[in-house]
Amino acid sequence: MNPVIFDYTAIDPQSGGEIHGQETAADANAAATALRGRGLVPVAVTPAAVERHPEEVLAESKRRSSWIRRRAVGPRELRTFTRQLATLVKAGVPLARALHVIGVHDAHQGVRRLADELRIGIESGGTLSEGLRRRGEVFDDTYVAMVTAGETGGVLSDILSRQALVLEKHERVRGRLRTALAYPAVVLVVAALIVAVLVTVVVPKFALIYGGLLRGQPLPTLTSGLLALSHFLRANVLLGVMLAAIAVWMGRRWRRTERGRRLFDRWQLGVPWLGDLLLKAAVARVAGLLGALLESGVPEMEALAIAEGASGNTRISAALAEVAMRLRRGEGIAGPLERTGVFPGLVAGMVRVGEETGALPEMFRRVAEAYDDEVDQAVAALAAVIEPMLIVGMALIVGIIVIALFLPMAGVLQHLQ
Numbered sequence: 001m002n003p004v005i006f007d008y009t010a011i012d013p014q015s016g017g018e019i020h021g022q023e024t025a026a027d028a029n030a031a032a033t034a035l036r037g038r039g040l041v042p043v044a045v046t047p048a049a050v051e052r053h054p055e056e057v058l059a060e061s062k063r064r065s066s067w068i069r070r071r072a073v074g075p076r077e078l079r080t081f082t083r084q085l086a087t088l089v090k091a092g093v094p095l096a097r098a099l100h101v102i103g104v105h106d107a108h109q110g111v112r113r114l115a116d117e118l119r120i121g122i123e124s125g126g127t128l129s130e131g132l133r134r135r136g137e138v139f140d141d142t143y144v145a146m147v148t149a150g151e152t153g154g155v156l157s158d159i160l161s162r163q164a165l166v167l168e169k170h171e172r173v174r175g176r177l178r179t180a181l182a183y184p185a186v187v188l189v190v191a192a193l194i195v196a197v198l199v200t201v202v203v204p205k206f207a208l209i210y211g212g213l214l215r216g217q218p219l220p221t222l223t224s225g226l227l228a229l230s231h232f233l234r235a236n237v238l239l240g241v242m243l244a245a246i247a248v249w250m251g252r253r254w255r256r257t258e259r260g261r262r263l264f265d266r267w268q269l270g271v272p273w274l275g276d277l278l279l280k281a282a283v284a285r286v287a288g289l290l291g292a293l294l295e296s297g298v299p300e301m302e303a304l305a306i307a308e309g310a311s312g313n314t315r316i317s318a319a320l321a322e323v324a325m326r327l328r329r330g331e332g333i334a335g336p337l338e339r340t341g342v343f344p345g346l347v348a349g350m351v352r353v354g355e356e357t358g359a360l361p362e363m364f365r366r367v368a369e370a371y372d373d374e375v376d377q378a379v380a381a382l383a384a385v386i387e388p389m390l391i392v393g394m395a396l397i398v399g400i401i402v403i404a405l406f407l408p409m410a411g412v413l414q415h416l417q
Helices: 028-037 054-063 066-072 075-090 095-105 109-123 128-134 141-153 156-214 221-235 237-256 258-270 274-295 300-310 314-328 334-339 345-357 360-416
Strands: 004-011 018-025 041-047
Touching: 004 028, 018 028, 028 041, 075 095, 075 109, 075 156, 095 109, 109 128, 128 141, 141 156, 141 274, 141 300, 156 221, 156 274, 156 360, 221 237, 221 360, 237 258, 258 274, 258 314, 274 300, 274 314, 274 360, 300 314, 314 334, 334 345, 345 360
Parallel strands: none
Antiparallel strands: 004 018, 004 041
């Protein structure tokens, strides 16, 4: 039998103290006998936990199913993880120990697995930002950039706290948007089902009635169009679903191209209401990131490069790249920001004041706060507009179908009179 390592707790009769250690033996009885032979009184003898090398554990983690890992940690879990880590690090707990605590006590299995993987990477000599970058499906470029800046500037706890606030803010906005659009979404689904039933089930029955009553007489144009649409949908429903699926697939492929993403981002910013909302959200995100980075001691050029990659819109990224190029020439930030034509004039004005007073990080934070509030108001206003528009649109569509169905009846009644 191969020898086994046992953890033991024993009492030293001479000193009366408790002793902890390890003993190698064939089994627990043999280990206890060996302890007694050394004049100790065994209290507990248990097999030692087999510790694996960190690289071995990390390799096993990488072999797990990638699709499970991607879905294990969502925005809510990421927000909780960030807040927990920020609190522990701010309290002076070493980073590896903080991750160990989260890995043991967090209620979510995916978060525990994530914390263990990050801890193993740090104990193997890596940094937190390197571990986050390996889990790109959980941590976006902005998150990694913020943590990298915190590690470089020695203000990791502050950066994590700010990132937790950003994630909490985004979660609140998403929650408000979901709540505001829940009723309109239900109305839209119900309207689509009603129209589908009317067009594919009710309209064909009316067509049979018209064939018996009108006896070859021409139908009104609106009714003829509705019958043609009903016949087309019933005959080509499978083709329509296939074409829609192909269109969605091709659209996604096109959006992944550089030209497609650039055109789509430009189109997004030009859509009434939605474009204004997206621009305000991007300005708030970029300004908040720049404020946090500059306050952490990151140089302006590096901060602009990080914000460029985290803007989420190619048009805004191009504008920030232009600002960085002009800043390299010594032109400052406010003037180039205003000349891009992308950022609102208020942003350039507040940044100019910040440059003149030496309070640029503070001004960027105030811009972020102001536009965060505007995003909240815009979301509420957009939801308030969408709801009645959907109801009116549903009423118009159903009304047109009903009118088209009963127009021939009026002609029949006039003929009978």
